[in-house]
Amino acid sequence: MVSFDRIAENKIQLTVDITVFNDTVITKTLYWMQSDYSVFWSSLNRNIQNIILERKNDSISDEEFFKLKNQINQNLIDFKTRDIVNQETKNIRDILYIKAFANGEEFEDYNLMESSNV
Amino acid sequence: MYNLLPFRFERLKDKEILVNEVGDFLIVPTTTVKRIVDKEIKKDEELYKDLTTWYFICEKSIPELIDLLAARLRTKKAFLNNFTALHIFVLTLRCNQNCIYCQATSRECRESAYDMTQEVMVTAIDLMFKSPSPSLTMEFQGGEPSLMPRLLLFAIETAEQKNEEHLKQITYVLCTNSINLTDEILNICIQYRVLISTSLDGFEALHNHNRGKSDSYSHVVNGINKARTVLGFDRISALMTASEESLKYPKEIINSYLENGFHSIFLRALNPYGLATKYSDWSEYYDQFIDFYREALDHIIDLNKSGIFFVEEFSALILRKILTPFSIGFVDLQSPSGIINSVIVYNYDGYVYASDESRMLAEHGDYTFRLGHVSDHYDSLFYGEKAQKIGLIWANETIAGCSDCAFVTYCGADPVRNYSTQGDMYGFRPTSSFCKKHKQIIQHLFSLIIERKDEVLPIFKRWINSSAG
Numbered sequence: 001m002v003s004f005d006r007i008a009e010n011k012i013q014l015t016v017d018i019t020v021f022n023d024t025v026i027t028k029t030l031y032w033m034q035s036d037y038s039v040f041w042s043s044l045n046r047n048i049q050n051i052i053l054e055r056k057n058d059s060i061s062d063e064e065f066f067k068l069k070n071q072i073n074q075n076l077i078d079f080k081t082r083d084i085v086n087q088e089t090k091n092i093r094d095i096l097y098i099k100a101f102a103n104g105e106e107f108e109d110y111n112l113m114e115s116s117n118v
Numbered sequence: 119m120y121n122l123l124p125f126r127f128e129r130l131k132d133k134e135i136l137v138n139e140v141g142d143f144l145i146v147p148t149t150t151v152k153r154i155v156d157k158e159i160k161k162d163e164e165l166y167k168d169l170t171t172w173y174f175i176c177e178k179s180i181p182e183l184i185d186l187l188a189a190r191l192r193t194k195k196a197f198l199n200n201f202t203a204l205h206i207f208v209l210t211l212r213c214n215q216n217c218i219y220c221q222a223t224s225r226e227c228r229e230s231a232y233d234m235t236q237e238v239m240v241t242a243i244d245l246m247f248k249s250p251s252p253s254l255t256m257e258f259q260g261g262e263p264s265l266m267p268r269l270l271l272f273a274i275e276t277a278e279q280k281n282e283e284h285l286k287q288i289t290y291v292l293c294t295n296s297i298n299l300t301d302e303i304l305n306i307c308i309q310y311r312v313l314i315s316t317s318l319d320g321f322e323a324l325h326n327h328n329r330g331k332s333d334s335y336s337h338v339v340n341g342i343n344k345a346r347t348v349l350g351f352d353r354i355s356a357l358m359t360a361s362e363e364s365l366k367y368p369k370e371i372i373n374s375y376l377e378n379g380f381h382s383i384f385l386r387a388l389n390p391y392g393l394a395t396k397y398s399d400w401s402e403y404y405d406q407f408i409d410f411y412r413e414a415l416d417h418i419i420d421l422n423k424s425g426i427f428f429v430e431e432f433s434a435l436i437l438r439k440i441l442t443p444f445s446i447g448f449v450d451l452q453s454p455s456g457i458i459n460s461v462i463v464y465n466y467d468g469y470v471y472a473s474d475e476s477r478m479l480a481e482h483g484d485y486t487f488r489l490g491h492v493s494d495h496y497d498s499l500f501y502g503e504k505a506q507k508i509g510l511i512w513a514n515e516t517i518a519g520c521s522d523c524a525f526v527t528y529c530g531a532d533p534v535r536n537y538s539t540q541g542d543m544y545g546f547r548p549t550s551s552f553c554k555k556h557k558q559i560i561q562h563l564f565s566l567i568i569e570r571k572d573e574v575l576p577i578f579k580r581w582i583n584s585s586a587g
Contacts, residue, residue, distance in 0.1 A: 032519070033548075078129075081127075082126065085122055085126075088121070092123060092124060092180060095180065095184065096187060099184060100189070100191040101191075101195075
């Protein structure tokens with residue numbers, strides 16, 4: 001995280017270097033913020049992502065501000081770590097699931113609908 | 119240099135919990151995951167051996183024992199092997215109680231329009247026998263199914279007759295409030311070894327409050343005792359549903375179960391269906407439920423420590439997933455989801471639903487999970503368009519918020535719950551009560567394992583060994 005500032009009573013602005021924390025890592029971190037915050041995300045330049053978090057129901061206290069700062073930092077690091085594990089183990093996970101569940105010619109394709117409205 | 123194998127992690131109590139793809143876990147100090155990922159674990163460290171033994175890392179790019187790991191993954195998902203085993207038959211919507219949290223939208227006793235016909239029953243039984251599962255559970259629900267003794271007998275006799283051709287192992291379960299356990303009903307239970315599953319919410323005042331009747335408790339307890347005398351002590355089990363009022367009395371509820379001769383309890387939260395949808399502030403309710411659950415579990419652990427064997431069944435199910443290589447039959451904790459894969463519901467009116475909760479939605483005019491009618495072809499019901507649509511999002515390994523969760527192996531997927539509480543089957547984990555409740559309970563069990571290992575693990579292992587899962 002490059003910066004983390006309060007810009008209004010209920011708004012926080014943070015900037016993140018996408019060469020350090022990629023799009024997937026930022027998305028997963030922000031996903032869990034959405035129960036309490038509206039998320040506004042734009043690119044400041046090629047590398048820096050600008051994110052504004054607007055608290056939905058209340059202002060942000062000083063205590064919450066520091067807690068949030070630590071939490072987002074920790075979540076970015078943790079999701080980056082998970083991303084490294086996911087990337088490095090993707091093939092072995094695929095092999096594992098194929099070995100566990102594919103039954104060769106017995107496999108039947110039920111032609112899942114492409115235009116699913118789920 | 120070693121290679122990583124798939125695993126997930128979670129921080130808890132200044133520790134990191136690592137869980138691999140088959141549910142094995144390691145509890146390690148904070149910063150260990152970073153050291154593992156940065157390939158800093160040295161070969162002479164004890165941790166290196168643990169990580170290798172439990173399939174978190176391996177020296178070759180593909181582990182030599184990958185076939186063994188694949189077999190273990192298959193074992194973890196063994197509930198899928200035989201497809202739908204639990205077949206729920208809603209004999210009637212009529213009921214003789216007035217529960218404040220009724221999830222099934224029961225009707226008055228005289229409204230016979232809400233009874234299943236024999237024609238529907240026969241067609242539904244034919245569908246049940248199309249299931250590839252060698253063992254079937256035929257569960258009779260309501261409303262109150264004991265109000266329909268003749269249909270109950272007809273259903274069992276029909277199933278027995280048809281089973282002479284199919285040769286499946288059939289278990290019969292009657293889900294009853296035990297108010298109306300007449301000799302006629304109990305004779306059916308004796309003849310066909312029908313198990314009784316009843317509900318008891320706790321001590322007298324609480325149970326009567328929840329049932330909206332002043333004398334429900336005495337009738338239920340009399341019914342339970344009568345059934346035990348006639349059928350045998352172990353042929354009747356009970357579960358409780360925690361109303362908002364119940365949450366004030368964790369210890370008292372456990373003690374009332376003990377006083378009534380039970381050695382286990384299933385601490386069950388309200389589900390947002392039926393009358394319960396209008397019930398309360400759900401976020402606050404689930405926060406209070408977690409506190410209730412923790413306090414109740416502590417009391418149960420204390421009882422066990424004092425020599426009284428008593429099991430909390432929901433914990434036992436999760437612990438079985440955490441501490442053993444095996445899968446469980448409980449549909450709420452399955453991924454791919456238990457709906458259709460493990461359970462199907464034939465409603466009183468002949469419509470077929472993906473789960474018990476699905477037909478509860480239908481009673482409120484929402485037919486999203488209605489798969490069709492018993493007169494439809496088996497394939498169109500179980501593999502049709504609706505089943506396929508649900509199937510796209512019924513594995514929590516593939517959905518946002520779950521796929522990275524360390525506890526994904528121990529939890530389950532519930533598209534019906536997602537839909538009913540959040541408006542879409544995919545769901546949104548940050549505000550999901552299902553996610554919140556399960557995650558906090560799993561975290562609490564791990565906290566106990568971390569902080570009170572020597573005290574709780576022997577108790578937990580006894581629970582697992584005593585529970586069928």
